[in-house]
Amino acid sequence: MLRIRFHGRGGQGMKTASRILGSAGFHAGWIVQDSPVYGAERRGAPMSAFTRLAREPIRERGVIASPDLVVIADETLLADLAAQPLLGCDTRSTVLMNTRKQSAELSPLGAVSRExxxxxxxxxxxxxxTQSxxxxxVALGVAAARLLGLSLSEALAGVTDELSPHxxxxxxxxxxxxAQxxxxxxxxxxxxxxxxTTDSPTLVTLVEVAFDPPTVAAPSIYAISNSPERKTGNWRQFRPVLHAELCTRCWICFVRCPEAAIALDAHDYPVVDYDQCKGCLLCVHECPTHAFTAEQEVR
Ligand code: SF4
Ligand code: SF4
Structure with missing residues (x-):
């Protein structure tokens, strides 16, 4: 069996990537399975998706603990404790990463060698x-398909299956x-x-957790007005940049920002708090005068 784990942020399409790979595998004659895990569904938040390809019926379910291939859509996830994309990787694992770095700049990732x-x-x-x-x-689903030895026509069949209805x-x-x-x-x-090998992946031991009231079980979440403590600025791939000369001070961006990351200055112009701005770009899309543009982050 081949086990593939996708890591991305909400909105980057990694659930679709896992489905494209699964459909491509199906067209190649494999028995396939794919499933995502979102946690709190939120644009920019870390999420994972899992694809299994096998020659025999797949009886495993859920999280892939020991991946053959890890696909990382956003390298900032490497430092995100909520994501931990390298968990369970060993010397036989492969990583496919979306990055602006040149090959020579890459270092080994845990047990995964540079090669x-x-x-x-x-x-x-x-x-x-595609300008999207x-x-x-599509890009990562198809590249993963190529790494698993699927043909271009099988990969394209997966893309068509997943995208044509939408x-x-x-x-x-x-x-x-x-895709090409x-x-x-x-x-x-x-x-x-x-x-x-016949060894099975590490099984996660399930434990039964007793329920405590939220004041005890999750005091940091339950505490009033603590959301500014969660800095979501490191989720950002693209930052909104204001061109004040185009701004009519309509406040639409101020109202629509889901993170309350936009304040107004003394003259009613929007000011972005980049510690909190998660880069969802709603402000860019909603601004009627295109006063916000998106610029890719360089980290
Ligand atoms: S939505 Fe656009 S025009 Fe309106 S306040 Fe925001 S930046 Fe200015
Ligand atoms: S400032 Fe814009 S990009 Fe940042 S979180 Fe708010 S709406 Fe999204």
Whole structure:
């Protein structure tokens, strides 16, 4: 069995990426399974998705503890304790990472050697080809398919299965073009082999947890007005930048920001608190005069 774990942030399409890979595997004759885990469903929050491909019926369920391949859509997750994308990786694991770093700048990730890390700027590929960040799902799903040795036609079948019910013909065509570019980008990378072992993944022991009232069980969540303590600025891939000369001071961005990260200055112009701004870009999309633009973060 091949076990693939996707890590991303809400809105980056990693659930769809896992489905694209699962559908592509199905077209290649594998028995497949995929499922996501969101926690609190929130744009920008860490999430995971799991895909299994096997030649026999899959009896495992849920979280993949020992992944053959980990796909990381956002390298800031490496430092996020809520995500821990490298958990359970060993010397036989492979990492596929979306990053702006050049290959020479990459270091080993825990037990995963430098040679088992494959990286490219899939965000740039998606923006250049489809002008949509949501297409990261296609780029990473297809690159993962290539790493598992699936053919381009099988990968494209997975993309079509997952996107055709939801997208216009024009957007589908752009995503197919992106799939071809992403597949070509991953060509030359070695194909991950199924582990020739009968050992089963580490099983997580389930324990029964007694319920305490929230004041005891989650005092830091329950405490009044403590959300500013949770700095969501490190979730951000793109930052909203104000061009004040275009701003009519309508306050729409101020009202719509889900993090209350926009305040108003003494002249009623919006001011972004970048410690809290998670980069959802609602302000960019909602501003009627396009006074906010999105600029990619450099970390
Ligand atoms: S929505 Fe646009 S125009 Fe309105 S206050 Fe915000 S930046 Fe200015
Ligand atoms: S300031 Fe804009 S990008 Fe940042 S959290 Fe608020 S709406 Fe989202």
């Amino acid at each position: 088992a890390i494959f990286a490219a700027d899939f965000t740039a590929l998606a923006l250049e080809t 960040l949501a297409s990261l799902s 997208l216009s013909a024009e957007r589908q065509a752009k995503n197919v073009a992106l 570019v992403a597949y070509a980008r991953a060509e030359g990378w070695p194909i991950i082999q199924e582990r020739q």
